Amino acid sequence: MRHLMSPLDFSREELEQLMDLAEDIKNHPDSYSEKCHGKKLATCFYEPSTRTRLSFEAAMLNLGGSVLGFSSADSSSAAKGESVSDTIRVISSYADICAMRHPKEGAPLVASQRSLIPVINAGDGGHQHPTQTLTDLFTIRSLRGEIKDLTIGLCGDLKFGRTVHSLINALVRYPGIKFVLISPEELKVPEYIREDVLEKNGYEYKEVDSLDDVMGELDILYMTRVQKERFFNEEDYIRLKDFFILTPEKMKLAKENMMVLHPLPRVNEISVDVDDDPRAMYFTQAKYGVFIRMALILTLLELV
Amino acid sequence: MRHLMSPLDFSREELEQLMDLAEDIKNHPDSYSEKCHGKKLATCFYEPSTRTRLSFEAAMLNLGGSVLGFSSADSSSAAKGESVSDTIRVISSYADICAMRHPKEGAPLVASQRSLIPVINAGDGGHQHPTQTLTDLFTIRSLRGEIKDLTIGLCGDLKFGRTVHSLINALVRYPGIKFVLISPEELKVPEYIREDVLEKNGYEYKEVDSLDDVMGELDILYMTRVQKERFFNEEDYIRLKDFFILTPEKMKLAKENMMVLHPLPRVNEISVDVDDDPRAMYFTQAKYGVFIRMALILTLLELV
Amino acid sequence: MRHLMSPLDFSREELEQLMDLAEDIKNHPDSYSEKCHGKKLATCFYEPSTRTRLSFEAAMLNLGGSVLGFSSADSSSAAKGESVSDTIRVISSYADICAMRHPKEGAPLVASQRSLIPVINAGDGGHQHPTQTLTDLFTIRSLRGEIKDLTIGLCGDLKFGRTVHSLINALVRYPGIKFVLISPEELKVPEYIREDVLEKNGYEYKEVDSLDDVMGELDILYMTRVQKERFFNEEDYIRLKDFFILTPEKMKLAKENMMVLHPLPRVNEISVDVDDDPRAMYFTQAKYGVFIRMALILTLLELV
Numbered sequence: 001m002r003h004l005m006s007p008l009d010f011s012r013e014e015l016e017q018l019m020d021l022a023e024d025i026k027n028h029p030d031s032y033s034e035k036c037h038g039k040k041l042a043t044c045f046y047e048p049s050t051r052t053r054l055s056f057e058a059a060m061l062n063l064g065g066s067v068l069g070f071s072s073a074d075s076s077s078a079a080k081g082e083s084v085s086d087t088i089r090v091i092s093s094y095a096d097i098c099a100m101r102h103p104k105e106g107a108p109l110v111a112s113q114r115s116l117i118p119v120i121n122a123g124d125g126g127h128q129h130p131t132q133t134l135t136d137l138f139t140i141r142s143l144r145g146e147i148k149d150l151t152i153g154l155c156g157d158l159k160f161g162r163t164v165h166s167l168i169n170a171l172v173r174y175p176g177i178k179f180v181l182i183s184p185e186e187l188k189v190p191e192y193i194r195e196d197v198l199e200k201n202g203y204e205y206k207e208v209d210s211l212d213d214v215m216g217e218l219d220i221l222y223m224t225r226v227q228k229e230r231f232f233n234e235e236d237y238i239r240l241k242d243f244f245i246l247t248p249e250k251m252k253l254a255k256e257n258m259m260v261l262h263p264l265p266r267v268n269e270i271s272v273d274v275d276d277d278p279r280a281m282y283f284t285q286a287k288y289g290v291f292i293r294m295a296l297i298l299t300l301l302e303l304v
Numbered sequence: 305m306r307h308l309m310s311p312l313d314f315s316r317e318e319l320e321q322l323m324d325l326a327e328d329i330k331n332h333p334d335s336y337s338e339k340c341h342g343k344k345l346a347t348c349f350y351e352p353s354t355r356t357r358l359s360f361e362a363a364m365l366n367l368g369g370s371v372l373g374f375s376s377a378d379s380s381s382a383a384k385g386e387s388v389s390d391t392i393r394v395i396s397s398y399a400d401i402c403a404m405r406h407p408k409e410g411a412p413l414v415a416s417q418r419s420l421i422p423v424i425n426a427g428d429g430g431h432q433h434p435t436q437t438l439t440d441l442f443t444i445r446s447l448r449g450e451i452k453d454l455t456i457g458l459c460g461d462l463k464f465g466r467t468v469h470s471l472i473n474a475l476v477r478y479p480g481i482k483f484v485l486i487s488p489e490e491l492k493v494p495e496y497i498r499e500d501v502l503e504k505n506g507y508e509y510k511e512v513d514s515l516d517d518v519m520g521e522l523d524i525l526y527m528t529r530v531q532k533e534r535f536f537n538e539e540d541y542i543r544l545k546d547f548f549i550l551t552p553e554k555m556k557l558a559k560e561n562m563m564v565l566h567p568l569p570r571v572n573e574i575s576v577d578v579d580d581d582p583r584a585m586y587f588t589q590a591k592y593g594v595f596i597r598m599a600l601i602l603t604l605l606e607l608v
Numbered sequence: 609m610r611h612l613m614s615p616l617d618f619s620r621e622e623l624e625q626l627m628d629l630a631e632d633i634k635n636h637p638d639s640y641s642e643k644c645h646g647k648k649l650a651t652c653f654y655e656p657s658t659r660t661r662l663s664f665e666a667a668m669l670n671l672g673g674s675v676l677g678f679s680s681a682d683s684s685s686a687a688k689g690e691s692v693s694d695t696i697r698v699i700s701s702y703a704d705i706c707a708m709r710h711p712k713e714g715a716p717l718v719a720s721q722r723s724l725i726p727v728i729n730a731g732d733g734g735h736q737h738p739t740q741t742l743t744d745l746f747t748i749r750s751l752r753g754e755i756k757d758l759t760i761g762l763c764g765d766l767k768f769g770r771t772v773h774s775l776i777n778a779l780v781r782y783p784g785i786k787f788v789l790i791s792p793e794e795l796k797v798p799e800y801i802r803e804d805v806l807e808k809n810g811y812e813y814k815e816v817d818s819l820d821d822v823m824g825e826l827d828i829l830y831m832t833r834v835q836k837e838r839f840f841n842e843e844d845y846i847r848l849k850d851f852f853i854l855t856p857e858k859m860k861l862a863k864e865n866m867m868v869l870h871p872l873p874r875v876n877e878i879s880v881d882v883d884d885d886p887r888a889m890y891f892t893q894a895k896y897g898v899f900i901r902m903a904l905i906l907t908l909l910e911l912v
Contacts, residue, residue, distance in 0.1 A: 033342055038641055040669055042662070050374050051394060054346070057372040058398035061344055068665040070658050070679065071374065082873035085880070090659060090872065093895035094666035264394065265386035272389070287397035337646055354678050355698060358650070361676040362702035365648055375678065568698065569690035576693070591701035 002300055003112040003119045007133040007170045019138050021304060022288070022295035026142065029062065032294065035303055036065030042095035043069030044087065045122070046102040051264060051286070052122050052131070056099045059293035068095060085114040092116035097301055100124075118300035126162050131296065132263050133166045135289035140220060142288060143259060143281060149176035151217050156182075156224035156244055156269060158189040163263045164224055165193055172201040179205035180214050184240040187226065210243050215253035221246070223262045223270055223282075246270045251277055261285050306604055307416040307423045311437040311474045323442050325608060326592070326599035330446065333366065336598065339607055340369030346399035347373030348391065349426070350406040355568060356426050356435070359590070360403045363597035372399060389418040396420035401605055422604035430466050435600065436567050437470045439593035444524060446592060447563060447585060453480035455521050460486075460528035460548055460573060462493040467567045468528055469497055476505040483509035484518050488544045491530065514547050519557035525550070527566045527574055527586075550574045555581055565589050610908055611720040611727045615741040615778045627746050629912060630896070630903035634750065637670065640902065643911055644673030650703035651677030652695065653730070654710040659872060659894070660730050660739070664707045667901035676703065693722040700724035705909055708732075726908035734770050739904065740871050741774045743897035748828060750896060751867060751889060757784035759825050764790075764832035764852055764877060766797040771871045772832055773801055780809040787813035788822050792848040795834065818851050823861035829854070831870045831878055831890075854878045859885055869893050 003009075010018060025032050041060040043053050048071055057067045084102065088111040091098055099120045100108045105127035112119040123129040141147050152171065154164050158181055168189070171177050179198060181189055188207060198205050208214055215221075226244055228237050246260065251274055262270060262282040274280050298304050307313070314322060329336050345364040347357050352375055361371045388406065392415040395402055403424045404412045409431035416423040427433040445451050456475065458468050462485055472493070475481050483502060485493055492511060502509050512518055519525075530548055532541050550564065555578055566574060566586040578584050602608050611617075618626060633640050649668040651661050656679055665675045692710065696719040699706055707728045708716045713735035720727040731737040749755050760779065762772050766789055776797070779785050787806060789797055796815060806813050816822055823829075834852055836845050854868065859882055870878060870890040882888050906912050 040666065054372050054374075054395070054398050058344065061370045061372065066370070066669045066674070067372070068662050068669065068675070070662075080873050081875045086872065086874060089891045090894045091662070093891070093898060094662050264390065266390060267385045272387075283393045283397070286394045290397060358676050358678075358699070358702050362648065365674045365676065370674070371676070568694065570694060571689045576691075587697045587701070590698045594701060 001116075001118055003115070003121075004130055004296065004300065005109050005112060005119075005121045006128050007130040007137075007166060009130070012173050015137070018134070018292070018295050018299055019141055021298065022138050022291040023142060025294050026288070026291045032063055032298070034064040035298060036060060036063035036301070039063075039065040039097070039301060040095040041065060041067050041069075041297065042091045042098040043067060043071070043122075044091060044098055044100045045069065045071050046073040046100070046107070048072050049101050049123060052101060052129075053099075055131075055286070055289050056120075056122065056293055058290050059297055062290065063294055063297060065096075065297075084108075084111045087111070088115045088119065097297060120296065120300065126160065128166060129162055130166070131289070131293055132163050133170050134292045134296065135285060136163075136167050136222070136261060136263070137170055138292040139261060139281065139285040139288045143284070144219075147171070147174040147177075150219040151178045151180060153180040153182055153211075153214060153218040153221045154224070155211060155221060155246075157187045157226050158183040158224075159187040160227075161224045164189070164222070167222065168193055168197055172197055172203055177203060179203060180218060181205060181207045182209070182211055182214060182244065183207075184209060184226075184243065186236070186240075211246065211250055212253060215250055216255065218254065218258055221254070221258060221260045223260060223266075225265075225267055225269055244269060246274055248273045248277070251279065254279065305420075305422055307419070307425075308434055308600065308604065309413050309416065309423075309425045310432050311434040311441075311470060313434070316477050319441070322438070322596070322599050322603055323445050325602065326442050326595040327446055329598050330592070330595045336367055336602070338368040339602060340364060340367035340605070343367075343369040343401070343605065344399040345369060345371050345373075345601065346395045346402040347371060347375070347426075348395060348402055348404045349373065349375050350377040350404075350411070352376050353405050353427060355590070356405060356433075357403075359435075359593050360424075360426065360597055362594050363601055366594065367598055367601060369400075369601075388412075388415045391415070392419040392423065401601060424600065424604065430464065432470060433466055434470070435593070435597055436467050437474050438596045438600065439589060440467075440471050440526070440565060440567070441474055442596040443565060443585065443589045443592045447588070448523075451475070451478040451481075454523040455482040455484060457484040457486055457515075457518060457522040457525045458528070459515060459525060459550075461491045461530050462487040462528075463491040464531075465528045468493070468526070471526065472497055472501055476501055476507055481507060483507060484522060485509060485511045486513070486515055486518060486548065487511075488513060488530075488547070490540070490544075515550065515554055516557060519554055520559065522558065522562055525558070525562060525564045527564060527570075529569075529571055529573055548573060550578055552577045552581070555583065558583065609724075609726055611723070611729075612738055612904065612908065613717050613720065613727075613729045614736050615738040615745075615774060617738070620781050623745070626742070626900070626903050626907055627749055629906065630746050630899040631750060633902050634896070634899045640671055640906070642672040643906060644668060644671035644909070647671075647673040647705070647909065648703040649673060649675050649677075649905065650699045650706040651675060651679070651730075652699060652706055652708045653677065653679050654681040654708070654715070656680050657709050657731060660709060660737075661707075663739075663894070663897050664728075664730065664901055666898050667905055670898065671902055671905060673704075673905075692716075692719045695719070696723040696727065705905060728904065728908070734768065736774060737770055738774070739897070739901055740771050741778050742900045742904065743893060744771075744775050744830070744869060744871070745778055746900040747869060747889065747893040747896045751892075752827075755779070755782040755785075758827040759786040759788060761788040761790055761819075761822060761826040761829045762832070763819060763829060763854075765795045765834050766791040766832075767795040768835075769832045772797070772830070775830065776801055776805055780805055780811055785811060787811060788826060789813060789815045790817070790819055790822060790852065791815070792817055792834075792851065794844070794848075819854065819858055820861060823858055823866075824863065826862060826866055829862070829866060829868045831868060831874075833873075833875055833877055852877060854882055856881045856885070859887065862887065
């Protein structure tokens, strides 16, 4: 039995198979509409995350399966002091596969060690959110044909943004990727990402503090939220945030086939005026997240 | 693609078709039990409303479809500052149709403008609650055969009661309706309802401050809650509320085929002793709410 | 139409039929996977109880039915002052059967009196939790072949533990059961259990204050939580709790075919090191809870 704790749990070959399957699901959804008939997904969300939870639920329902679970810790036995290990043992009797979101790093891993059913880490604190990374990779591959020879800009909070770290870690397994890291000084990627991931693997990167300077080079622009609470003071936040807000004006500097991604939810870092630009692919990305989760559920349930 | 924001979105002819369909569903539920196989309803409830949410869910399940969603804003991405426009764009990838309840007037309308799937307004603040009005109309039509030549008493809080305003607006499209408006002075219908809706359309109405005086005239008595918090002081509330509480004694004054409706939940404005009176139709009304919602889902999904 | 309010609602013969059915479901789950196709279970949980709610939901989904409901009072019409009687009348139009958990004793009974569909008491305050008792009986019967000639130790908080009282009440209908009541002085079973249930029915029992002394005699050890808040002071709690914590050392004193049960969730009263002991059956018990609930749903819906 297999779990998914980190996007790196899959070898590149396995990842290709998973994405091939997601692509086939995307193109022939009807062929998969009864594959999980009689199977149950448990969504165990110890902290709310509507988007991720509903994406998993949509995936399971699309496969003809059904869903049970909880959407916050208040309504779970956690409030009575039960460990995740015990909860997953019981959930193992209720469902065939489990997607777990937990505020504590490592909680899904602990759960997976006692589980009798496959566990998918649906986000554990600031640590991992592997199905977001799979979504990002699949979106790039599906829209570009392959993940290769691309200049990828990552913009926003690169210091604390779990999504960005995870995506960089996943992309350094593909050839010809150049990274452009766009953030205020205070929110640059951590040293270990620069040294242990990018440099150690011999990947080209540069760090800049303004979107405008690099828009023209990018094949992909991956935007993330700059959360107010990351700044020491309100002034810094106001001074800096505009450098990292994507507007139609900035889009004019970009390549014609550039594509904009965003893990969502967005607050104001992408102007809504950009939404109608054909290069704005973040809602498509949300849609593709369902396909890759369908592929993942089928793979972990060994129904492929 | 079509949404439902207000009960007046449908022409009278369309409304007749919708109610014909609901009537057929009521009489032949089994013929509809697989109509939405493979379809998904998203219930996006930014404020709790168990009754309305469960009525939608029952409707979709009765049609063989499935349901996902959230039942309060806490457990949604709204807490992270996402706009309803963005949420509905994402939900469009997860579901085939959406029922949205929101505390802010107009939020479902804003959502519908960006949505790729039909959106049903399941209540927006004090503004609209169109499926309640459709339920009311369908109940009257189904039990009476047609909506015509009826004296309809509306009793309780007619000033703030969204349900009542919406129902009056809908009823002034039918012939021969006489309105009897029963409320304390403080809670009479707003002037615009009297002038712009009733008088302008040439409908007969009278305003009274006691149920007893008019019971004998009514074909339908539509009761609503008189909420304590609407009164300036406790004394007024206590003094007034009994005039508007329906009891078995008051029922003795009513016609034999009169029928009592209520949007529910009730608190104490209808004595539970009235429940067993065959003229008490408010639980039947709740049941018919499922049929009209089934008809609505089928219509908006163009599965008719 | 029949409801389940107390485990004693069923005669011994009916209980045997129910457990025969659960046993058949356990052995041939596929034969039951479409029995409730088109049927809906409403889970009306006025207080959170993830385990019980998910067990019911898994049961209904396993039978091919579907589920709707609410998982806490906040998100229900209760917040608007609606009575459970009214709620169940409306739910009767939405679902075919209802499982209700309520913090107030007797609330499910009140609901059942107005309901048009079968109501299952899924726990009402400190009063009853009949499907837990059915789970306990079925687990014993399924693993032992029959409920007869057994020495059963009940350990922990025997004073306030609803589960324990209910189980004792149910077991005094079977022959040859000896009870060993293991608890601190402060948490002994109430007098009415000793006098009116055990003595009156002529059952043998003894009360001890240490697990070690009796481990060797037991065929079944039923563990329960000793809740900190039951003690007058922290010192008493710390002094006493270890006497009632099950450890691998204590397990060495037990019979080879003894079995350990626990209603779960556990906090620390069973060491996790006991989990791998083949005599630890509490997770199996959780699994069997789904089978007995499936049997119960089928029985109350008269689909047997």
